[in-house]
Amino acid sequence: GAGVSQTPSNKVTEKGKYVELRCDPISGHTALYWYRQSLGQGPEFLIYFQGTGAADDSGLPNDRFFAVRPEGSVSTLKIQRTERGDSAVYLCASSLGQGNEQFFGPGTRLTVL
Amino acid sequence: SQQGEEDPQALSIQEGENATMNCSYKTSINNLQWYRQNSGRGLVHLILIRSNEREKHSGRLRVTLDTSKKSSSLLITASRAADTASYFCATDQAGTALIFGKGTTLSVSS
Numbered sequence: 678g679a680g681v682s683q684t685p686s687n688k689v690t691e692k693g694k695y696v697e698l699r700c701d702p703i704s705g706h707t708a709l710y711w712y713r714q715s716l717g718q719g720p721e722f723l724i725y726f727q728g729t730g731a732a733d734d735s736g737l738p739n740d741r742f743f744a745v746r747p748e749g750s751v752s753t754l755k756i757q758r759t760e761r762g763d764s765a766v767y768l769c770a771s772s773l774g775q776g777n778e779q780f781f782g783p784g785t786r787l788t789v790l
Numbered sequence: 791s792q793q794g795e796e797d798p799q800a801l802s803i804q805e806g807e808n809a810t811m812n813c814s815y816k817t818s819i820n821n822l823q824w825y826r827q828n829s830g831r832g833l834v835h836l837i838l839i840r841s842n843e844r845e846k847h848s849g850r851l852r853v854t855l856d857t858s859k860k861s862s863s864l865l866i867t868a869s870r871a872a873d874t875a876s877y878f879c880a881t882d883q884a885g886t887a888l889i890f891g892k893g894t895t896l897s898v899s900s
Contacts, residue, residue, distance in 0.1 A: 712888075719880075781833040
């Protein structure tokens with residue numbers, strides 16, 4: 678079956694602009710996660726959805742970052758007033774629920790000039 | 791913050807040899823998962839081992855977990871050039887976020 682997909686694969690934007698990153702989880706997976714990975718580091722957790730609600734957003738670095746999952750499937754990560762330090766690969770994962778394997782998408786490489 | 795620490799940071803071996811990577815963590819966990827990553831993009835899930843398990847196998851992969859020492863190891867037997875990648879351990883403490891280490895970079899030469 679289809680895995681987790683993310684669009685776009687690459688996004689280049691200018692400092693101060695707004696960006697949206699999309700994640701399509703594996704069909705039937707109720708849990709969805711966003712992570713961010715900088716060069717040479719492991720992924721860092723941003724936010725976790727169970728169904729439509731954000732069950733844990735403790736990893737969001739500041740209020741410029743926001744994510745939604747209105748119908749409990751596709752999720753969008755939104756970054757306002759982008760900064761150069763936001764440049765990273767943004768990874769999405771989904772799972773059948775808490776405590777299960779998390780399956781990752783290919784990521785979106787965000788570059789803020 | 792990153793809970794897991796992989797050791798070594800980098801490992802170079804010849805095809806056919808075994809590769810062992812270790813992971814240590816700090817707090818109690820529900821499970822520990824190992825991932826492989828090629829070229830800094832998507833992570834491929836390898837194995838999940840739960841806190842009440844001590845060893846799991848999947849093909850050429852063997853994972854052990856010692857909760858008393860808060861450590862895990864990943865053994866890849868009979869390595870191949872295609873195993874060249876970065877390997878990460880990730881701990882699941884509360885059933886939500888995975889906490890990753892910085893990874894081990896494995897290079898397998900033919």
